[in-house]
Amino acid sequence: MSKQIHLWAFLQGIGFFPTGWRHPRATPEGVFSMDYYARVAKMVEDARFDAIVFGDQLQSRGAGGRTPARLAMPTLDPVSLLMAMAAVTEHVGLVATVSTTYNTPEMLAERFAAMDRISGGRAGWNIVTTAHPDTAPNFGEAELPPKDQRYRHAVDVVAKACELWAAMDKAGPALPQGRPVLVQAGQSPEGRDFAARTAEAIFCPAANIDAGIDFRNDMRHRIAAVGRNPDGVRVMPGLSCVLGGTEEEARANHAAILDMGDVPLAIEYLSESLCCDLTPFDPDAAIPVDAILANTLLPKADVAKSVQPAAEKGTKLGDFAANFMRHPRGHNVFIGTGEQMADMMIEWRDSGACDGFTLQPSYMPGGLEDFVEQVVPVLQQRGRLRREYPGSTLRETLGLSARMREAA
């Protein structure tokens, strides 16, 4: 199959758009029911995605007045969810996000060994170092360790976990994949170097095709520089979408989703994203840059980069927040027909902007259903998406070597 497109489904919470839970085809109550997870897992497997991915959220919601009271962002433990989904599927990969900062290698090795065994070799580990400052108090600390320290620690944790899996291999019976597929999500230079040394797949944001090409080229250089083969690493940028039978209909569907969010909701979402409570500020006044920089718990330079350009243009806080919701988290949001989306995906793949995509449905399960009905058949007809799984393990599905013996 020429330039196959790899597909993952990121099914965190109830969809990518902060307003999506209000959509008539969303089932926000479903996220606490097994029926919902069974249904979406089967839908993803029937559409022949490589894998399902869940993030982890270890921070306390509600700390420091930053609770998004009207945002529906329920998150359940990814390993538990994927174990449940393993029971109702046979082929689709199961990628759990688990932090190296707040888990020991022994705990990690045991949990992923269980996932890999129970699923018959479908486990993947999305290795993150945890960025949310409200996490630290949950683990008896005042602050997160600095980023470079977190990544140095991650190197040690991954190496130790790999040793433990190798030891299980020798003691037998071996894990079906030898070890889970190692995935990384992180953007900074430290994160990229860590991915270059460790990852077999990378989940990243890329807002447009040029950003995707730059990121993937950068990663391929870094991977080659540490003596690994860049063709052995899959780059999987996030991709959300709002579809329609015509372009016009798609734009109307997008506007309808955005219209489900009012300004207070947008300001809550912005507060959550900037880690700074903006609800006391007047939405019709200027963006309170000084107060944001004084109060945010995120790195101030990163926050300054996202608010200063708009502030300098005189954008009002409410307008800025409403616009912020249109492009959640810097990922590409495609608006158009199913055919156009398939064209776009093929263009990205053929231009070297990615090896595939991590689909982030704008709302659940309707947004996923639309993609599966309107885009998957087009990609299959064009020979770019598999109709059957090639084997039984995630590593085979990703086109990586079937078993992995050596440590990272």
Ligand SMILES: Cc1cc2nc3c(=O)[nH]c(=O)nc-3n(C[C@H](O)[C@H](O)[C@@H](O)COP(=O)(O)O)c2cc1C
């Ligand atoms: C697309 C993407 C998704 C991520 N998902 C999570 C997550 O669910 N949980 C988490 O703790 N970190 C997540 N992170 C990773 C953290 O942001 C990363 O490990 C953190 O240390 C910040 O590093 P960075 O500046 O290199 O991105 C994600 C990162 C990216 C780019």
